[in-house]
Amino acid sequence: MTARQLVSPERIVVAIVVVVVVIVCATTPQFLTLNNTKAILASTSVVGMAALGLTFITIVGSVVSLATAQSMAVVAMVFLAAQSWGLVPAMLISLVVGVVIGGIQGLAVGYWSINPVVLTIVTAFALTGLATLVSGGTTVNASGDGFKGLNATPGGIPLSVFVFAALALASQIVLQFSIKGRQIYLVGENRLAATSAGLPVARVVVFAWAAFGLLSSVGAMFLAAFNTSATINVGGSLTFDAIAAVLTGGTSIAGGRGSAIRTVIGVLAISIISDVLLLRGFSTGAQIAVKGVLILVFVVVVQVRAGRVAR
Amino acid sequence: MNSEAQGQPVVLIDGLTRSFGTSTAVDGVSFSVNAGEIRGLCGHNGAGKSTVIKMLTGQLQPDSGTITVDGEIVRLRNPHAAQRAGIAVVDQELSVIPALNVAENLRLGDVSAGFFPGRGARGIQRQLLDDLGLADVRLDERVTDLNLGQRQLVEIARALSRNARLLILDEPTATLSDSEAQLVFRAIRRVAARGCAIIFVSHRLREVLELCDSVTVLRDARLVGTASSAELTVSQLIVQMLGEAPHRPARTAGAALDERSPLSVTDLRVPGSVSGFTLEAVPGVVYGIAGQVGSGASDVLRAIAGLHPGSRGAIGLAGSSLTRNDPTSRLGSGIMYVSNDRKGEGLFLEKTVGENLTSTRLPHLSRAGFVGLNRERQQRRLLAGLTGIPDARIGEAVSGFSGGNQQKVFIARTLDRPDARVLLIDEPTRGVDIGGRAAIHELLRSAAASGMIVIFASTELEELIELGDVILTMKDGHVVRRHDGDIRGDELMRDMTHDEDARR
Numbered sequence: 001m002t003a004r005q006l007v008s009p010e011r012i013v014v015a016i017v018v019v020v021v022v023i024v025c026a027t028t029p030q031f032l033t034l035n036n037t038k039a040i041l042a043s044t045s046v047v048g049m050a051a052l053g054l055t056f057i058t059i060v061g062s063v064v065s066l067a068t069a070q071s072m073a074v075v076a077m078v079f080l081a082a083q084s085w086g087l088v089p090a091m092l093i094s095l096v097v098g099v100v101i102g103g104i105q106g107l108a109v110g111y112w113s114i115n116p117v118v119l120t121i122v123t124a125f126a127l128t129g130l131a132t133l134v135s136g137g138t139t140v141n142a143s144g145d146g147f148k149g150l151n152a153t154p155g156g157i158p159l160s161v162f163v164f165a166a167l168a169l170a171s172q173i174v175l176q177f178s179i180k181g182r183q184i185y186l187v188g189e190n191r192l193a194a195t196s197a198g199l200p201v202a203r204v205v206v207f208a209w210a211a212f213g214l215l216s217s218v219g220a221m222f223l224a225a226f227n228t229s230a231t232i233n234v235g236g237s238l239t240f241d242a243i244a245a246v247l248t249g250g251t252s253i254a255g256g257r258g259s260a261i262r263t264v265i266g267v268l269a270i271s272i273i274s275d276v277l278l279l280r281g282f283s284t285g286a287q288i289a290v291k292g293v294l295i296l297v298f299v300v301v302v303q304v305r306a307g308r309v310a311r
Numbered sequence: 312m313n314s315e316a317q318g319q320p321v322v323l324i325d326g327l328t329r330s331f332g333t334s335t336a337v338d339g340v341s342f343s344v345n346a347g348e349i350r351g352l353c354g355h356n357g358a359g360k361s362t363v364i365k366m367l368t369g370q371l372q373p374d375s376g377t378i379t380v381d382g383e384i385v386r387l388r389n390p391h392a393a394q395r396a397g398i399a400v401v402d403q404e405l406s407v408i409p410a411l412n413v414a415e416n417l418r419l420g421d422v423s424a425g426f427f428p429g430r431g432a433r434g435i436q437r438q439l440l441d442d443l444g445l446a447d448v449r450l451d452e453r454v455t456d457l458n459l460g461q462r463q464l465v466e467i468a469r470a471l472s473r474n475a476r477l478l479i480l481d482e483p484t485a486t487l488s489d490s491e492a493q494l495v496f497r498a499i500r501r502v503a504a505r506g507c508a509i510i511f512v513s514h515r516l517r518e519v520l521e522l523c524d525s526v527t528v529l530r531d532a533r534l535v536g537t538a539s540s541a542e543l544t545v546s547q548l549i550v551q552m553l554g555e556a557p558h559r560p561a562r563t564a565g566a567a568l569d570e571r572s573p574l575s576v577t578d579l580r581v582p583g584s585v586s587g588f589t590l591e592a593v594p595g596v597v598y599g600i601a602g603q604v605g606s607g608a609s610d611v612l613r614a615i616a617g618l619h620p621g622s623r624g625a626i627g628l629a630g631s632s633l634t635r636n637d638p639t640s641r642l643g644s645g646i647m648y649v650s651n652d653r654k655g656e657g658l659f660l661e662k663t664v665g666e667n668l669t670s671t672r673l674p675h676l677s678r679a680g681f682v683g684l685n686r687e688r689q690q691r692r693l694l695a696g697l698t699g700i701p702d703a704r705i706g707e708a709v710s711g712f713s714g715g716n717q718q719k720v721f722i723a724r725t726l727d728r729p730d731a732r733v734l735l736i737d738e739p740t741r742g743v744d745i746g747g748r749a750a751i752h753e754l755l756r757s758a759a760a761s762g763m764i765v766i767f768a769s770t771e772l773e774e775l776i777e778l779g780d781v782i783l784t785m786k787d788g789h790v791v792r793r794h795d796g797d798i799r800g801d802e803l804m805r806d807m808t809h810d811e812d813a814r815r
Binding site: 177178179180182183185186189190192193194195196197198199200201256257 | 618643670
């Protein structure tokens with residue numbers, strides 16, 4: 001690495017932001033306590049799992065899903081409704097539903113080259129309609145209480161944090177070392193080149209979307225367990241939280257570069273910022289506004305650099 | 312525009328010279344074009360045509376020599392300066408914007424135009440279109456609604472609207488049908504009749520002799536001479552362009568290794584570009600397909616590689632018929648394809664050399680779906696060794712390498728793999744320097760010698776003659792002739808550029 005790269009403007013901006021955040025964190029009362037650390041981790045895991053899934057489709061070149069919240073809400077509703085069959089069958093059914101929802105979108109993007117942004121907007125509408133139709137528009141309550149196992153806190157740390165860590169590690173291994181993972185990067189970098197090289201482009205795209213379905217449905221189960229009931233709106237702002245986390249981590253919106261580790265960093269960064277604002281007593285509106293501006297700065301800096309490299 | 316009498320030199324080029332590094336692209340070229348004259352500019356690839364044109368249009372600066380327009384020496388530091396000096400250019404890449412209307416397109420990039428068009432502007436534009444034979448095209452008509460010939464004329468009108476004294480047409484008909492080309496020719500004659508000097512560049516030699524008053528020929532960066540079209544035939548023109556035409560006596564190298572496992576292509580058709588291509592190719596022989604851009608040569612390779620879903624015709628390999636027409640199953644049958652568009656659909660530019668080298672053979676290096684890192688590293692070293700790239704640079708992004716090294720990496724993806732049986736390569740040495748070129752030819756020849764069926768397409772005579780054991784010439788989607796044994800450059804050239812059959 002040359003000296004010029006070391007002191008590039010992007011790095012200076014990132015360094016300044018990191019230093020400021022560290023100083024602010026260190027001088028914020030209660031920030032460096034064990035309880036606060038646990039709180040940060042707990043708030044990270046559900047959006048983190050969604051963001052890990054999104055990382056796959058962003059790297060493969062499918063930009064983002066705008067139906068993340070709705071997909072997860074549907075899985076959450078299925079999970080709670082299936083509790084009467086026991087925890088494990090409910091989990092399996094939920095995972096299958098998640099993979100199918102993701103996989104079908106992957107087929108559309110992979111085989112028919114449908115624009116993923118348009119596709120996922122349509123998917124969000126379709127899932128909302130379907131869920132409302134099936135549930136009759138009412139809240140879905142748990143049909144058993146096996147789900148409570150997911151709310152366990154071994155060692156005082158929520159189970160979801162451990163699961164998130166394990167999924168992050170597994171995602172990183174798949175992306176970095178598996179054939180499909182490697183091909184995800186190649187397809188995302190240049191789909192035409194991948195096609196003319198004879199790579200199974202469509203299958204790789206379907207794989208990435210199915211991985212998104214799988215990872216986000218794990219998140220959806222924890223979301224359901226935490227809320228104990230679900231409507232189609234249970235996902236809240238997850239769609240954009242996940243996108244923000246992926247982009248803040250530095251995964252390229254154009255595809256071809258990024259990693260699960262980067263997404264973990266992105267999720268943690270956003271959680272820490274939110275936490276500090278909360279501890280410092282900012283109003284909710286101010287919290288969201290400041291968070292938005294900081295994410296914007298990060299994303300612009302990171303993505304501008306990625307764009308320059310790509311050129 | 313002007314009422315100058317014909318016969319005055321509008322542009323005079325004197326001793327123009329330009330080098331790139333150690334190679335001289337244009338060496339002391341002098342000629343002049345008179346008002347009202349249509350001048351053809353001919354030369355084989357690399358003769359210096361495009362460098363001369365880039366100097367005339369301000370895209371390149373000459374090392375020495377002068378350009379005189381209307382008796383005044385001009386310094387064309389950039390394209391705007393050329394435009395102000397009265398030099399306009401139209402090239403084969405249409406630069407009209409389809410979403411805008413005709414009038415808006417005519418105003419594009421005009422350095423003298425104000426922000427708001429004056430009232431008189433529309434009248435001038437109307438006049439221009441009428442003069443070019445576009446009387447039935449409205450100024451507010453969208454360019455999307457025009458055919459290709461009309462679009463080309465709008466482009467010419469735009470060039471003329473800047474009071475051009477010299478109009479340069481660089482391959483303006485390469486993508487046009489015969490009738491569209493005739494429309495353009497009529498317009499060019501009218502423009503000349505009004506006193507504008509014209510330089511016309513085309514690979515279609517018959518067209519050049521038909522349209523131009525005189526022809527200037529360049530060869531190997533130097534001027535060969537200028538002669539009246541009336542005194543020239545296509546054959547004479549080819550001799551002037553090639554000089555001592557490259558010629559290769561029959562050679563014994565490249566003998567068929569295995570007659571029993573051929574690639575047989577029967578009546579291959581691609582709608583709009585290939586109208587019937589048949590070839591039986593055997594291992595050990597290097598086949599060249601010779602054809603200019605648009606001849607269908609590239610599309611033959613693409614169709615064999617499974618990249619033309621709409622193609623028809625039978626393709627068989629070693630006796631079994633390949634029914635599935637997609638790139639993944641063709642790769643599975645052992646057909647490797649190297650595109651002519653290295654950057655667009657070839658390499659993964661931001662990935663490292665190593666990642667590119669093994670990108671298409673990950674399953675070979677893996678167990679249970681995961682890549683064996685040691686085997687991968689060894690394979691990368693081995694392939695880098697074949698390309699002459701040092702181990703230390705395997706981890707660098709391939710975008711930082713020279714064209715020649717990039718091309719070697721691209722080709723190396725297909726080498727040293729037991730499943731490879733056919734290598735299809737389009738323009739093997741585009742953008743590659745002399746040294747790299749020899750190395751790439753050597754790679755391809757040794758691939759053939761090791762039992763691969765090698766088929767390449769090229770527009771370059773030297774490359775075809777150097778590399779091809781058997782050469783098929785193509786024009787307008789069909790094979791003109793098969794050459795083997797004794798191969799003469801001038802005959803290839805004639806097949807590629809001049810064909811008695813009507814175009815498309």
